[in-house]
Amino acid sequence: MxxxxxxxxxxxxxxxxxxxxxxxxxxxxxxxxxxxxxxxxxxxxxxxxxxxxxxxxxxxxxxxxxxxxxxxxxxxxxxxxxxxxxxxxxxxxxxxxxxxxxxxxxxxxxxxxxxxxxxxxxxxxxxxxxxxxxxxxxxxxxxxxxxxxxxxxxxxxxxxxxxxxxxxxxxxxxxxxxxxxxxxxxxxxxxxxxxxxxxxxxxxxxxxxxxxxxxxxxxxxxxxxxxxxxxxxxxxxxxxxxxxxxxxxxxxxxxxxxxxxxxxxxxxxxxxxxxxxxxxxxxxxxxxxxxxxxxxxxxxxxxxxxxxxxxxxxxxxxxxxxxxxxxxxxxxxxxxxxxxxxxxxxxxxxxxxxxxxxxxxxxxxxxxxxxxxxxxxxxxxxxxxxxxxxxxxxxxxxxxxxxNETNEILELNKRGAIFILNSIPLNSTILCDNSVFYPIITFDNNTHHFLENLSDDFTKALKKPAKHADYIIISKENSPLYSKDILAYYIKENAALLNHIIYESKYYQILKVRKS
Amino acid sequence: MVNDQYIYRKQLFLDSNLLDVTSHKKVIELSKKLDKSFLKIALDYGFISRGNYKKQLLKNNIEFYQFDFNTLNNFTYFDACKEDLYYFLNAIAFPLKNNNGDVEVIVSDPSDTNNVYSIADKLGLQIYKVHIAEDLDILKALHVKYGDDILYKAVFNLYDQDPESSAIETFTYKQVVFLGIMGIIALLFLFFYPKTSIVCVNVFINLFLFSSILFKFILTIAGSKVELESKITPEEVTKINDDDLPIYTILLPVFKESEVIYKLALNLKNLDYPKDKLDVKLLIESDDEVTTNAVKDLVFPTIFEPIVIPYAMPKTKPKACNYGLYFSKGKYLTIYDAEDIPDKDQLKQVCVLFDKIPKEYIAIQCALNYFNKTENYLTKMFTLEYSYWFDYMLPGLDKLKIPIPLGGTSNHFKLDKLRELGGWDGFNVTEDADLGLRSYAKNYKITVLNSTTNEEANNDFYNWIRQRSRWIKGYMQTYLVHMRNPIKLYKTVGLKAFLGFNFFIGGTVFTFLSYPVLLLFIILYYVFKSEWIGFFFPEWLIIIAIISFSIGNIIMIYMNMIAIFKRKSYSLILYAITNPIYWIMHSISAYKGLIQLITKPFYWEKTNHGLTKTTKES
Incomplete structure (x- = not known):
């Protein structure tokens, strides 16, 4: 036995x-x-x-x-x-x-x-x-x-x-x-x-x-x-x-x-x-x-x-x-x-x-x-x-x-995460649709503060990003996930925000929020 | 010697057709073999009935001696009776001295002069006069007058031998101190950190409740694995030679049973075991006129020896069984209740199994079930409960080598080991569960056997509540007794058995006490949307409480559903869904038991039997 x-x-x-x-x-x-x-x-x-x-x-x-x-x-x-x-x-x-x-x-x-x-x-x-x-x-x-x-x-x-x-x-x-x-x-x-x-x-x-x-x-x-x-x-x-x-x-x-x-x-x-x-x-x-x-x-x-x-x-x-x-x-x-x-x-x-x-x-x-x-x-x-x-x-x-090939979307997310880790100050608040950008959030490994979709802060930040977030990640119109990105709906009219792009990939952008 | 009521044996027994010639011969043979009087054999081994015998005596103009049991103390005390009570019980003879100081004797058989001469020799005195009385009255007088030492042992033997194992003390001093300290700590926490304390208590209750239920579920599954296995084959039973069978003691504790005595007598007759090897003791309380009269009036022969228990507190079944234990002569012993209908070959199966299993196994628990299972809602639920308990959970405990708490009846012991353990605890109202655990604490083991005893399920709500409150109170007593020294218990029985004991015995009690608390919590939150629940308890805790409570109930319902398969009681399956209602009844009984634990711990809630109209055949 x-x-x-x-x-x-x-x-x-x-x-x-x-x-x-x-x-x-x-x-x-x-x-x-x-x-x-x-x-x-x-x-x-x-x-x-x-x-x-x-x-x-x-x-x-x-x-x-x-x-x-x-x-x-x-x-x-x-x-x-x-x-x-x-x-x-x-x-x-x-x-x-x-x-x-x-x-x-x-x-x-x-x-x-x-x-x-x-x-x-x-x-x-x-x-x-x-x-x-x-x-x-x-x-x-x-x-x-x-x-x-x-x-x-x-x-x-x-x-x-x-x-x-x-x-x-x-x-x-x-x-x-x-x-x-x-x-x-x-x-x-x-x-x-x-x-x-x-x-x-x-x-x-x-x-x-x-x-x-x-x-x-x-x-x-x-x-x-x-x-x-x-x-x-x-x-x-x-x-x-x-x-x-x-x-x-x-x-x-x-x-x-x-x-x-x-x-x-x-x-x-x-x-x-x-x-x-x-x-x-x-x-x-x-x-x-x-x-x-x-x-x-x-x-x-x-x-x-x-x-x-x-x-x-x-x-x-x-x-x-x-x-x-x-x-x-x-x-x-x-x-x-x-x-x-x-x-x-x-x-x-x-x-x-x-x-x-x-x-x-x-x-x-x-x-x-x-x-x-x-x-x-x-x-x-x-x-x-x-x-x-x-x-x-x-x-x-x-x-x-x-x-040895990586999925394009994931690879792009990974590069975005590397940029965030290297260029964005620690503990900055980042607003993005978690259901689309969770790979970035995962790669970030809690170094920065991402607002979670189901939290009250996320809802507030959607309406007033300038007040509640330091950075925004948003899908571009050519992204296959564009229609699903909740931020794309809320932010697309806000030209002031959209002009301050600090990083851009094939399918998404990272924006620095101008504080009023 | 004056014996003016003498009757010739031939006239009394043969001419009256009480006995035929063959039976008469058998009685004589058995009398010599077992060293008991002629009448003792005839009455106790199913040759003649007490009712018909009494009628025959009355036909012969016998005047019965009437005992005044209140004045028995005034009768002369004979040392010979004290020293060899057993002899006088077998002779059915009670000696006394008349006002002149002459020795007289009261016997039950006016034809047996040899018996009278033997008594005279035993006493070393001449007998002046012979009186006749009913055998039960004589036996009662003997037990009440001379059974005090045995009675003391029946009550206090375990306490004298092993005080830590006796439930004479509900709470020991150490336990009171411990509970007091815990209570104070709890109050302090509640005062300084009320929210945290309540959350912690809630978490603990939920986790323990769920764990207890899960544990029982695991046992049920383990038991279902051996569902189709049989420890004894029919061939092994048929191969037995009756001459090789040992003497088997059956204890039948009864109290205020009238109708049921008839059924009891019939059920005993159906047992497939040599009559001369049965040592059946009907244990009757001395103040139980109902049963005494019922036995006296029986008009068909019975196979039991009445043992009358002198009055003493606590008035419990285990005390009665301990008293009967003193007079038991068998190699094995079992207990049946008055309404029990065991499988005919159960005793033989047990004998075969005892021979097969290792020597450290000292007891075998047979399965219990009900013959009136479809009578009403209560009997259906009771049947479901017993089915999953005895057909699945106990075999699960057996398979996982966790201590088995014995059931109320149909537990079969090796008599010498039972005596070694000190018998039953007279102060514990579930003496069976206690004895099972005590066996394990002394490194003995118990197993189960797939032979059924059918009983009468309680079909009355209040009767059920009384019975169940006693069982749960007994579990509380058993838990308190065995947890007096938890470290010692753990070292003796090992981790698995220790945890098994806590979940099975402690968990059962805890489950029924906490169930209504959790139910109220859920109802307040989910139905009434009570805001103060949300104030005290965080969301994650509420969700855990809802999940564990709901899933716990579902598991219990499911276990009841599994229970029907072994006996193919498919018509009961839908009733399993009402298990939560059945549990509320358990909770009522649990709180009743808890109150009695403090106010009257040794009080035995008598379960009324004979309420059903159903018979086993129907």
């Missing part, structure tokens, strides 16, 4: 150290991304006594990413999102390796270890600093428990499923649709509870429908299962909405408030240069979606076919991802990025871990060979996915790692 614990500790530290080294290298090469900067910005703002702590922290979205990274903000606010993503991804990887090691030999465990270490998806999860790692952990946990329920039919696994779903509203509330997707599965599970040894699913159903007592028990059993899965997540989400209404006067304050997410301006999810794209990830283009899914779902296809006789497992594999994509279309989501697409990959891993021993490939060497080949194939597919992705964060990551 103790030897095993030490072994897994070593595996965990190996992942942590290797991901950490990789991150150090890419950051030294200039890797930047929107979401980690946004999270760091929030941590820095928390140290500002003037801000509304509740609105700033509790309604930042996704709040789950903030909570997971918050403990690391005491070490370093700028690195906190990365520490969290490395640590939690390493935990997940260690768990996967540990689970498969219990079922197979050392060689295969090493192969799995290496795959997880070199998989672009897992590298991205660990080192991008985005909330992607939270998605894969929740997906993994949810489906792993679901598959285990199929093996054991113990309420323990359904409970843990429900707990996993309860975290979803704090990550992406749209994913709560998963609850509805599970209802057909729960129906199947309930029929299984009434299973007779010699009969099949349809016969079980017929038998239940013929007897009134069985019908009653079946319905109450089914309703109970639905409640167990759905009660916790829906209640938790309702409480969150209630708190939003209490403090923000709107149940969806966390969505409408433009400072509550890294891309709440909705413009940051588009790339600044479009170019020729092999694939469109627009949600309504289902054929393109299928093509992109194939890139990252070789494993999913393998799990589908390798044990096709395990009917419930196959049903789960089929229902969830397909319904997820269909619902994304119904919700008119503009972009499907890896946060959603990865469900195919993760559900396959969860299935692989649960049913590895039972699958139809009995020959250990054949199993080893087939899975190893698929792992290599998956690495290639994932790499190609990132190459083709137009999701801004994924694209930033890929271009940064492979070409």
């Amino acid at each position: 103790k030897t095993n614990r030490i072994k897994y500790l070593i595996i965990f530290f190996s992942y942590t150290v290797i991901y950490g080294l990789f991150l150090t290298i890419i950051r030294n090469d200039g890797y930047l991304n929107f979401e980690p900067l946004y999270v760091s910005h929030n941590f820095l703002m928390l140290k500002n006594p003037d801000i509304d702590l509740v609105k700033k922290f509790f309604f930042s979205y996704p709040i789950l990413t903030h909570i997971l990274a918050y403990p690391f903000s005491f070490i370093n606010s700028l690195d906190a999102p990365f520490y969290a993503s490395i640590l939690f991804t390493s935990f997940l990887n260690t768990f996967i390796v540990r689970t498969i090691a219990k079922q197979t030999n050392v060689l295969f465990s090493i192969i799995v270890f290496i795959y997880l270490l070199t998989s672009p998806i897992f590298i991205y999860a660990a080192t991008s600093g985005t909330s992607f790692y939270v998605y894969i952990i929740i997906y993994f946990y949810l489906f792993y428990m679901l598959f285990n329920y199929v093996k054991n039919y113990s309420i323990y696994y359904l409970t843990l499923c429900s707990i996993a779903i309860s975290f979803i509203p704090f990550l992406d509330y749209k994913l709560l649709w998963i609850v509805l997707m599970l209802i057909p599965l729960l129906f199947i599970f309930t029929v299984k509870n009434f299973h007779d040894k010699d009969s099949g699913f349809i016969l079980d159903l017929i038998r239940i429908s013929k007897d009134k007592n069985s019908q009653k028990l079946f319905i109450s059993n089914f309703i109970s299962m639905v409640l167990i899965i759905s009660f916790l997540p829906i209640s938790v989400f309702l409480i969150y909405l209630m708190i939003n209404n209490l403090y923000g006067d709107d149940f969806f304050f966390f969505l409408i408030n433009n400072t509550s997410g890294w891309n709440n301006n909705n413009i940051n999810n588009l790339t600044s240069t479009l170019g020729n794209l092999e694939y469109s990830l627009n949600a309504v283009n289902s054929f393109a979606v299928i093509k992109i899914i194939l890139l990252i779902s070789a494993f999913y296809c393998l799990e589908f076919v390798i044990d096709i006789k395990q009917s419930i497992k196959v049903v789960i594999l089929a229902i969830i991802p397909v319904i997820l994509i269909l619902l994304m279309r119904e919700q008119k989501i503009e972009m499907i990025n890896l946060n959603f697409l990865v469900v195919f990959h993760i559900i396959a891993i969860a299935s692989f871990l649960t049913f590895y021993k039972q699958n139809t490939l009995k020959s250990k060497n054949l199993k080893l060979t087939i899975y190893s080949l698929f792992f290599i194939g998956m690495i290639y597919g994932e790499f190609h996915y990132f190459k083709s992705s137009i999701s801004i964060q994924e694209k930033n990551f890929f271009t940064s790692v492979t070409k």
Whole structure:
């Protein structure tokens, strides 16, 4: 027991150290991304006594990413999102390796270890600093428990499923649709509870429908299962909405408030240069979606076919991802990025871990060979996915790692921050729309006093900048973020201010305010 | 010797059809084997009923001797009875001296002259006259006259052996001083820093409440992991050879039970255990005429030996059980309440499990549930509560190796270890929870078994409040007793068990006391938009309070929902949503218990049984 614990500790530290080294290298090469900067910005703002702590922290979205990274903000606010993503991804990887090691030999465990270490998806999860790692952990946990329920039919696994779903509203509330997707599965599970040894699913159903007592028990059993899965997540989400209404006067304050997410301006999810794209990830283009899914779902296809006789497992594999994509279309989501697409990959891993021993490939060497080949194939597919992705964060990551290129907007922000650090006196008050310029604020690292959007001082400064601010950062008309910049609306007529430009970049200007 | 009421045995038992020939033979065999009188075996081992026996005696024109229990002190004291009370109880014989100084004896069996001669030998005296009385009256007289030493031990044994573990003192001197100092410090802080103090108190209450609930949730999940596991298989039980089974003591403490005695007698008959290896003690308080008359009037045979507890304060179930413990002969012992319906093979399952588990395990707690679960709202909520407690939380404690507080009944002990621990604390109104923790403090362990005893759920609001106030008061007593020396407790049981104890026992009490306070806080702020809440408490604290209170309630509702699955009680699931209302009832009981803790700590709130119209079969 103790030897095993030490072994897994070593595996965990190996992942942590290797991901950490990789991150150090890419950051030294200039890797930047929107979401980690946004999270760091929030941590820095928390140290500002003037801000509304509740609105700033509790309604930042996704709040789950903030909570997971918050403990690391005491070490370093700028690195906190990365520490969290490395640590939690390493935990997940260690768990996967540990689970498969219990079922197979050392060689295969090493192969799995290496795959997880070199998989672009897992590298991205660990080192991008985005909330992607939270998605894969929740997906993994949810489906792993679901598959285990199929093996054991113990309420323990359904409970843990429900707990996993309860975290979803704090990550992406749209994913709560998963609850509805599970209802057909729960129906199947309930029929299984009434299973007779010699009969099949349809016969079980017929038998239940013929007897009134069985019908009653079946319905109450089914309703109970639905409640167990759905009660916790829906209640938790309702409480969150209630708190939003209490403090923000709107149940969806966390969505409408433009400072509550890294891309709440909705413009940051588009790339600044479009170019020729092999694939469109627009949600309504289902054929393109299928093509992109194939890139990252070789494993999913393998799990589908390798044990096709395990009917419930196959049903789960089929229902969830397909319904997820269909619902994304119904919700008119503009972009499907890896946060959603990865469900195919993760559900396959969860299935692989649960049913590895039972699958139809009995020959250990054949199993080893087939899975190893698929792992290599998956690495290639994932790499190609990132190459083709137009999701801004994924694209930033890929271009940064492979070409040492930084996103133009972020690079410009960084230069602006350097100018501010070098040229603007310490503790000067700077007015800017945080939802647009949070990268600058983050780079500044609390050296200067930036007025927070949700503070009273910001509102006063918007009306009388001369009285309440020393400097202003404002978007230029050619900036893709111009229409979202609240200052551009308030300040554009004020010629006196606009004439005193002390710094200018492609997309924004820094103005020194003339005191009257 | 004058025995003018002598009847031939054949006439009394066989010709009257009280016993058939085979049974008569069995009684004689058992009498010799167990060294008890003929009538004792016949009455206590289910051969004849007391009611029918009395009728037969009356048919034979027997005049019963009428005891005046108020003047028992005037009767001559026989040292032989004191030294070997057990002998006289088995003989069902009470000696006395008449006005002339002649020794007379009161017996229950007019046909058993051998018994009378044995008594004479025991006393070393000649017996002048024999009187006849009902066996219960004779037993009562014996216990009341000669049971004082045993009674003293029943009340004070634990206190004499281990005073620190007895709840005879609700608050020790050190605890009073400590609470006093804390109170003064709190007042000073409130005076000089009122806002900060109130904020700190609020934070503490919220955090502790939420942590307690979360802890129980973790236990429930841990327990659900072993939901499908069974420690004993049916094959292991069927393989048992009855001859290899040990003697099993069952204590049945009763008080003012009339109707329920009938059900009790039937339930005992259904137990799958060799009759001659059952040592069943029906513990009746000496002033309990209701139960005494009910037992006397039973018209079907029963398997129990009445033990009459002489009157002494505190009048509690643990004191009664301690008294019965003195007369117990089994290797294992369990307690059942009057209305309990245990699984038929529960005793056998326990025997098998004790043989399987390591020796440091000295007690096994079986699951409790209710046969009248759908009777009304209260019974439904009670069933949900017991289901998550016994089907999920206790197995969760077992799995995580945290001390298990025993339930009121169906806890099975190794008798020698129970005596070693000093029995139950007669001053603690939840003696079961206390004993569980005391076991751990002495490095013994307790486990759980998936065998059910069905009970009657309280279906009356006021009856429920009384019962629950006693339980919560008992938890308060248990907490105060075991936290007299927290450092010592921590060193003995370890960190996990120490924290488990604080969250489980202390947390339960704290939760129910603080729940209405937090509820009021939330209502004032959210519903009435009270401004003074905003004045005292910062926004971040209000939001934390709302979140922890709401999520705490949701978790509790969810735990109740999980509870239905093991027993497939699906019809109850929607009632789980009303758990907050049920908790308000708990809070009422908690405050009642708190007041009683100070005003009458040893007062035993009697729970009325036999109120349900439901039977297990229905």
